[in-house]
Amino acid sequence: MPFTSNPGARSLPARPWPRLVALFGALLLTFALFGLAPSSARAEEGQPIGWALDDASETLIKGRVLFRYEPGLYDQTLELANELPQWWSEIERALGSDLDDSVIIHVVSHAGMVARATGMPVWVSGVAHPERGEIAIALHDPDGSRADLETLLRHELVHVALYRASGGAPLPRWFHEGVAESVANEIDLLRAEALAGAVFGVGVPAIGELESSFHGDARQASIAYAAARDFATWLRYHDADGAQFRQVFSQLRMGRGFETAIADAYGESLTELDEQWHAGLFGRFVWFPLLGSGELPFLLLAPMIGYAWVRRRRHLAAGWARLEAEDELDRMRRLDLGMA
Numbered sequence: 001m002p003f004t005s006n007p008g009a010r011s012l013p014a015r016p017w018p019r020l021v022a023l024f025g026a027l028l029l030t031f032a033l034f035g036l037a038p039s040s041a042r043a044e045e046g047q048p049i050g051w052a053l054d055d056a057s058e059t060l061i062k063g064r065v066l067f068r069y070e071p072g073l074y075d076q077t078l079e080l081a082n083e084l085p086q087w088w089s090e091i092e093r094a095l096g097s098d099l100d101d102s103v104i105i106h107v108v109s110h111a112g113m114v115a116r117a118t119g120m121p122v123w124v125s126g127v128a129h130p131e132r133g134e135i136a137i138a139l140h141d142p143d144g145s146r147a148d149l150e151t152l153l154r155h156e157l158v159h160v161a162l163y164r165a166s167g168g169a170p171l172p173r174w175f176h177e178g179v180a181e182s183v184a185n186e187i188d189l190l191r192a193e194a195l196a197g198a199v200f201g202v203g204v205p206a207i208g209e210l211e212s213s214f215h216g217d218a219r220q221a222s223i224a225y226a227a228a229r230d231f232a233t234w235l236r237y238h239d240a241d242g243a244q245f246r247q248v249f250s251q252l253r254m255g256r257g258f259e260t261a262i263a264d265a266y267g268e269s270l271t272e273l274d275e276q277w278h279a280g281l282f283g284r285f286v287w288f289p290l291l292g293s294g295e296l297p298f299l300l301l302a303p304m305i306g307y308a309w310v311r312r313r314r315h316l317a318a319g320w321a322r323l324e325a326e327d328e329l330d331r332m333r334r335l336d337l338g339m340a
Contacts, residue, residue, distance in 0.1 A: 051129070053106045053117045053136060064100075069107040073139060077107050080153055087154050088161075094183045094236065095165040096246025103160060105153065106136040114138050126152035130163030154184035167253040174210040175258070177225060178232030188229075195226035196288035199281045207231060207274045234277050238266065 056068040062081040069077040088101050108114060111125040114136045118127045125147045126137040135156040141147045158180040162171065181188070198204045204227050205213050213224035236245045244265045251261035262270045 051106070051117045051134065051136060053108055053113065055113060056106045056108055064102040066104045067107060068104065070109050073107050073109065076139060076149060080105075080107070080149060083150065084153075084157075087157060091154075091158055091161045091183055094242070094245075095161055095249055096242075097161075097165045097249060099161055099164045100133075102133055103157070104132075104134045106134075107149070108136065108138050110140045110144075111138040111142045111147070126156050128156035128159035130160045131168070133160050133164075135160065151184060155180045158183045165249045165253075169252040169258065169261075171252075171258060172211065173214055174207060174224070174228040175232065177214075178228030178230075179236075181225070181229040182233040182236060190222075191226040191229055193288075194222040195230055195281075196285040198223045198227070199285045200288055204278060204281060206278070207270065230281075231274070231277050234280075235266075235273070238273075 053068065055070045058069050058071055058074065060067040060069065060074075060077055060081055062084060065081070065084060067077050067081060088099075092099055106114075106117075114120065114124060114127055118124075118129075118136060120127050125141050126135070128135045135153065137149055137152040137156065138147055139149060159176060161183075162176060162179060181191070195204065202223075204223065207227075210224045210228055213220045215221075216224070235248075236242055238244050247265035248261050251264050252258070256264060259270050262273070266273060268276075
């Protein structure tokens with residue numbers, strides 16, 4: 001589907017070391033078996049204030065998505081726009097809803113611009129304001145290193161989608177951040193290592209204790225994000241087809257409170273589910289003590305990379321088809337109105 005014409009808008013034009021081998025092989029095998037595919041993004045939900053990202057003065061339109069980007073970032077913005085239909089379709093499938101896909105996305109060069117415009121901490125590279133459907137992401141992190149724009153945008157899109165899928169119901173932070181990282185569909189080795197280290201070290205906090213951990217020191221926050229992500233993924237794949245997870249959002253849209261919605265969907269309380277998840281952590285992360293052995297085969301990577309590539313192409317095609325169908329439906333509605 002071509003970009004919508006708009007004044008001022010542009011249109012589409014060595015083998016690793018043994019320890020690294022063990023780490024990648026172990027983590028990818030674990031993710032394949034247990035559905036762990038969350039993302040890592042230094043991102044937050046935004047403050048309910050007006051955003052002033054004046055440097056993002058250029059515009060690009062993809063369907064119902066408006067990109068505002070800083071001059072010089074056209075190529076990066078175009079790449080994001082081309083991938084967005086796939087990502088949104090994946091998010092909708094995960095949450096079990098056909099969601100409004102109108103979003104405003106600001107793309108700027110440095111995280112400091114995001115912080116100044118949104119009132120968020122200086123370490124934030126991406127922000128979402130779910131109620132407004134507005135997102136800001138930065139090409140460079142606060143330390144000047146290159147940010148992963150794809151991961152940031154997927155993460156923030158999930159925040160917006162969660163608000164819409166739940167009907168705006170209040171959600172605990174661990175759920176918002178955990179689901180955002182899980183559904184964003186990225187493997188984050190640092191998150192997995194942080195959780196595994198906690199399993200065999202200081203221990204993993206109960207879900208009810210995560211809120212305070214998010215505001216703790218760097219180590220506590222890292223464990224909180226990793227635990228939230230893993231528990232959210234565990235909930236997503238608790239049953240064979242993910243129906244229970246999707247049912248949570250149906251319950252929320254009916255006005256149920258969060259813990260009531262969880263209990264209605266899963267037939268067990270949040271506390272009981274948390275206990276079950278904790279009980280399985282040791283067995284699922286049994287690979288962690290083996291990281292230094294170098295004995296896990298690098299060949300484990302090949303089938304997983306191949307599967308990910310095929311899955312990515314299939315979802316991209318599905319995303320394009322969905323957006324084209326929506327545009328055709330809108331066109332037919334406009335014709336009907338014109339004839340009436």
